[in-house]
Amino acid sequence: MFQATKTYLDALRAEPGVDEVMERFAYSPDLFNAVSFEVKGSLTATPDTLRRRMEGLPELRVRHIWPVEAVPAPTYPGELFNVSSLAANARRAAEVFPPHEMIQVDKLHELGYAGNGTRIGVVDSGVDWRHPALGGCFGPGCLVEYGYDFVGDNFNGTPATLAPDDDPWEECNGHGTLVSGVIAAQHNALGFIGAAPGVRLGVYRTFSCAGASTANVMIAAIIRAAEDDVADFGKGSDIITMSVGHHSGWAGTPLAEAMSRVSKRTGIPCVAAAGNSEGRGYSQSRHTRLHAPARARNRCCD
Structure with missing residues (x-):
């Protein structure tokens, strides 16, 4: 301290x-x-x-005081496509993955850009690094090369239930595994790859199997993602990405403040998903020209 x-x-x-x-x-x-x-x-x-x-208190000038807020786990719609339907499309493996065509990732792949030498810190629900599309191992030389579990399986939002350890592996939620695959999935029998299969991932587990986390845990994960020493790479992630179920349109929340300061002071881009909260309206801002694409039911992006 x-x-x-x-x-x-x-x-x-x-x-x-x-x-x-x-x-x-x-x-x-x-x-x-x-x-x-x-x-x-x-x-x-x-x-x-x-x-x-x-x-x-005269001992220290305090600029902000925030209560610790609960942060709900990110959700995803489940089996949009089952394994058998994906396998049926494996014959198209030599063709271009349609989502990559939509955002022209395929053009980057054609030019030889796959993210090699880049470290991405993923703050999420953890990762099933045993999955063959994610390399099947954890540690130096693996696709999922570094990371940390801040919460353990049974965290319910109370400090007494925190059980941190050095391995971000989990298989009870799956959202972090999904995000890791979108970023960096390797070639596999189902015929798709990630947008940047050449990167190295650092995954920071901030949600338990009960779906619980808190803002102070999320902040700790963001800072660790920025400061962790990575073998053969040096200090910190090159990019930090976070997908959470936290609803806020304000830049003054502690989580937003932490992300902004980390990005400003280190130069690391910190990226947060816009969310899936269409029920909260176009935007939590009063400005008529600011809208969230997550509001549209048939949206192209978060």
Whole structure:
């Protein structure tokens, strides 16, 4: 923990009505100078009073205070195409994959661009790296070369259920596996490949099998994706991508702030999906010229 953060938390522990302050994540001061913590005690019964106390502590000037928000897991529509129907199209393997034609990825492949030498950090539900289309292994020399599991299988949003480990493998959700395949799937019997099959992936699992995550976990994953040392490549991902079920049109949320600061201070492009939330209207902005393509039922993109 950084000294300024420790001093601040110690001062908060000394406040009347505070029984315990438990640090959850202390983020890199170079990228996002913040700390996530849980407070227990009678003072938590009056959140406005607790907030004023935290803002008024002289030990550290606090610019923003945010509650930890739950982040729902990303969803996907399931078996749009079953395996047998994909296998029936495998005879077209030598032809162009139609989604790649739509966005002209096929043109890049023809020119020899496959993403070689690029590292992409995927912040999502984890990945089934055992899948043959994703290389079947995890670690140096593999397609899924680096990553981390921040949550474990049973995280329900409460800190006590966090069970992090060094392997982002999962097979209970599948969304992160889907995203990884869209990016980098290798040639396979079903006749498709990813948009950039030459990249190396770093996958950061932020959703449990129960579909739970929180904004402080997501921020920790983004920062780790930017800072992880990757064998033979150096420090950090070249691109960070995130697909979550978090609904917000505001740039001042902690997750948006963290992504913006990481991108600004490292130069790493941080990409977030526009989402599938057509039920929330064209846009959460009042500006009449700003619209989200996810609003259209027959949309071409997220």
